[in-house]
Amino acid sequence: MEKGFGLSHLFMTVFLYCFANFMVVPAITDVTMTALCPGKDECSLAIYLTGAQQAIIGLGSLVVMPLVGNLSDTYGRKVMLTVPMTLSIFPLVILAYRRTKYYFYAYYVFKTLISMASEGSVQFLALAYVADNVPEGKRAAVFGIMSGFSSSSFVFGNFSTRFLSTSATFQVAAAMSVIALFYMRVFLPESMMSNTNCTKSTEETVCLLEKAPSKKWNLFDTLPSMDDTICLLKTSPTFSKAAVVAFFINVGDVGLHASLMYYLKAQFHFNKNQFADLMIIAGMAGSISQLILMPILTPLMGEEKMLSLGLFFSFAHMILYSVAWAPWVPYAAAMISVLATFAIPCLRSIASKQTGPSEQGKAQGCITGICSFSNIVSPLAFSPLTALFLSDNAPFYYPGFSIMCSGLAAMVAFVQSVMIRPPPPPAKDSSCSSTVEPLV
DSSP, rough: OOOHHTHHHHHHHHHHHHHHTTTTTHHHHHHHHHHHHHTTOOOHHHHHHHHHHHHHHHHHHHHHHHHHHHHHHHHHHHHEEEHHHHTHHHHHHHHHHSSHHHHHHHHHHHHHHHHHHTTHHHHHHHHHHHHSOOOHHHHHHHHHHHHHHHHHHHHHHHHHHHSHHHHHHHHHHHHHHHHHHHHHHHHHHOOOOOOOGGGOOOSSOOOOHHHHOOOOOOOOTTOOOHHHHHHHHHHHHHHHHHHHHHHHHHHHHHHHHHHHHHHHHHHHHHOOHHHHHHHHHHHEEEEEEOOOOOOOHHHHHOOOHHHHHHHHHHHHHHHHHTTTOOHHHHHHHHHHHHTTTTTTHHHHHHHHTTTTTOOOHHHHHHHHHHHHHHHHHHHHHHHHHHHHSSTTTSSSTTTTHHHHHHHHHHHHHHHHHTTTOOOOOOOOOOGGGGOOOOOO
C-alpha cells in the first residue's frame, strides 16, 4: 500500500521536516534568555513574548488553516505542502547566521508572520494525504504510524542537538529544511484524491458539506473556508465533539509547552542539554507508542477508547510535571507520554471518518483551525500565570501552578471524549445517504 500510494515518501518528508524544526526546540529557550535577559534563570519578558507570539500565530492560523485545507482539496496536497515548507526555512536561516539581540527580534518577527500562515499546515496536509489513499478501517493505524515518524524525528533532532553547539544546531536545521523541501518536490507523488459523489458508493463516508442544509445567507461570503468550518460543526455531532476535544487538549498542550521550559530552568536550572535529554525520552516513548502499540491496540479497543486513554494520561503527566520535587521527576513524567500520544492520531482519525473523500482537507484544516484558536486563548491565560508563580510576588508557593491548570484543561478534554460513541455498524444494504448523523 505504501509503495503504491507514495506513503513511504510522505513519511520521509514528514520526518525530515519535523527533524529540522524539532532540533531547535531545546536551544531556543537559551537563545531567547541570552538575547533578552543575559545571565538570568527567570525572565518575565521572555515568557510574555513567547505567549504573545503564540496568540498572534493562533489568530492568523484560525483563519488561514481552513482556507489551506479548502485549497488543498482543489489544487492538491503536494502543491499546498510546498508553501509552508518553503517559508519555514527563513527563520532558521536568521538564527543560523547570528543570535544577538536584534537578530533574535528579526527571527521573532519573521517566525510570527510565517507561522500565522503555515503553523501546523504540514501535519494536517499530510493527514489529509493519508486519508486520500487509505481505507477508513486502516486510517487510525496509519495516522499513528505517521505520528510515530514525527516522534522519531523528535528523538533524532533532540539527540543531534545534545551534541551540537547552538550555532551548529540552527545551521543544520536550516540545511535539513532545504533538503526536506527538495525531497518532497522530487519524490512525493501527488495525492490520489477522490471527487466521487458520496451517493455513488455505499462504502464511502457521507459528504457532509453536500448534505448540509442550504444557507439562505452567508455571513462569510469572502471566507468560504470559514463557512465550510461552521457547516461541518453543525452537520455532524461527532465532529463537533471531536472539535471540542481538540480545543481543550490543545489548550493544555500549548499551556504546558509555553510554561515547562521556563519552569524547569527556574526550578532546576535546566539548560539546552537537559531539555534535549527530556525531549529524547518523550520522543522515544511516543515513537514506541505510535509505531508499535497503537497499530496493535486500536483494532482491539477502538479509536474512541484509545482517545480517552491517551487524554487521561495526558492529564496525569501534566500534573506530575506541576508537582516536580526533584530534577528526576520531569524525566519520569516524560515517560508517561508513551500512552498520552494515543490521543491526537485517534482524534484526527475520528474527524476524518465524519467527512467524504473530497472533504478531507477541509476536515483536517477545520480541526487545525480550532487548535489555532486555542493557541490564542492558552497563552493569554497561562503566560501571566507562569510569570506570576515563577516570580517573588506569587500569591502562594506553587511554581508549577500554570502547568497544573494545563492538566485541568486536558481533563476537560478527557470528559468530553467519553461522550464520543463509535458509529453503529452499517446495514449491508444501506446507502450512503442513510449514514448521515441526526442533526442536534
